[in-house]
Amino acid sequence: MKKFYIGAALVSVVMFLLWFINKNEVKTLKPPAALVVKNESDLQSPDKNTVITINVPKQKQSKPKPIKKFDQNLANAAEHVAMQYQSALKFPPYSQPLSPLDEDRLKPNQFYPVSSPIGESGNALTVSLAQYRFVYPEDITLNITAQNLGKVSVELANTDTKAEISSKISSANNDAASVTFKGDESYPRNLQLFVEANVAGKTIPVVAQIQYMPPSATLIDFDNAYPLNDNMITTAHLKVAKSGMYRVRANLYSDTTPLAHLVAKKKLTKGSQTLDLxxxxxxxxxxxTNMRLSDFVIERMSPSPGELNSFGNTEITEFEITDFAYDSLQQLPYQANEQERMSLEFLKGLANEGG
Known part of the structure; x- marks a missing residue:
């Protein structure tokens, strides 16, 4: 009896729904997407019109991996560097050939003059110094030039804090003026020179920047050169003020012709030390048989990222090598070490990526 009431109720609900749909002028009934089978008998003998829902897991479509396009410009650059490096490996890194075109090595401490144009006449106020990096007790001397140059004022300041350290005033003579600041061990590393000059009644400014530092070591002298296997050895004598890893550079000349750029590295302790070029x-x-060493650079290398490198000075400007026994040298071709060969292969690999 209970089932009868339930069935009657279901029929009533269905009839009401049909009446309601017809009333709203819905002409077409969409069949249900699927009928879910609940009884085992239905599974054994499914009706032809019965749709059995089967949940098929969707396969995730794998995204294609992005194709990395190798930059051809990088490959070309790597090929160029590889060729240069391979050519350089014909010589040991401590003794590279030098030519008059190697200005960065021939003038390792060069200051490039700075100028400020004056109107459209082509005239300019120019400031020049003998070098960029100064080591105590060296004085700082500026040369200022311009047509119709008159009075000149120069302010020496800390580049980082802009605090003024000293100032001087000078008058021009024949369109040129010179100003000198006495060397001082307390100067900060980074210095700024602010120049204001009167040129034909106009005030023209120029700013130059330099470095100043106490010496980390001083080059005293060299012993005369002697042959050892395939190298000419020249021993340098230094007075070290601050211990650390040092790199000493010098240029070798025959008369005025540059021959080689020499580099030596060695850990030096405080006091009198030697190092072989x-x-x-x-x-x-x-x-x-006769040569000379010049253009010395004494550098204490940076021991950590938080500490800058520092430089030393020298008591000599050049050293003469006389009566060298060239015939005593073993003339064996230089053999690159494993690290140098690996670096070359890496560069060649980059170059081949673009092919």
Whole structure:
């Protein structure tokens, strides 16, 4: 009896729904998407019109991996660097050939003059110094030039804080003026020179920046060169004020002709120390006996990211090498070490990526 009431109720609900749909002028009934089978008998003998829902897991479509397009410009640059590096490996890194075109090595401490144009006449106020980096007790001397140059004022200041340290005034003579600041060990590393000059009644400014520091070591002298296997050895004597890893550079000349750029690295402790500069036989002219060393750079290398490198000074400007026994050198081709060969292969690999 209970089932009868339930069935009657269901029929009533269905009839009401049909009446309601017809009333709203819905002409077409969409069949249900699927009938879910609940009884085992239905599974054994499914009706032809019965749709059985089967949940098929969707396969995730894998996204294609992005194709990395190798930059052809990078490949070309790597090829160029690889060729240069391979050429350089014909010589040891401590003794590289030098030419008059290697200005950065021939003038390692060069100050490039700074100028300020004056109107459209082509005239300019120019400030020049003998060098960029000064080491105590060196004085700082500026040369200022311009047509119709008159009175000149120069302010020496801390580049980082802009605090003034000293100032001087000078008058021009024949369109040129010179101002000198006495060397002082307390100067900050980064210095700024602010110049204001009167040129034909106009005030023209120019700003130049330099470095100043106490010496980390001083080059005293060299012993005369001697042959050892395939190298010419010249021993440098230094007075070290601050211990650390040092890099000493010098240029080797025959008269005025540059021959080689020499580099030596060594950990030095405070006090009197020695360091050997080596020139490979391959950079020396055949039969050469007299040469000279010049353009010295004494550098204490940075021991950590938080500490800057520092530089030393020298008591000599050049050293003469005389009566060198060139014929005593073993003339063996330089063999690159494993690290140098790996670096070359890496560069060649980058170059080949673009092919």
């Amino acid at each position: 080596k020139a490979h036989w391959s950079v020396l002219p055949e039969g050469v």
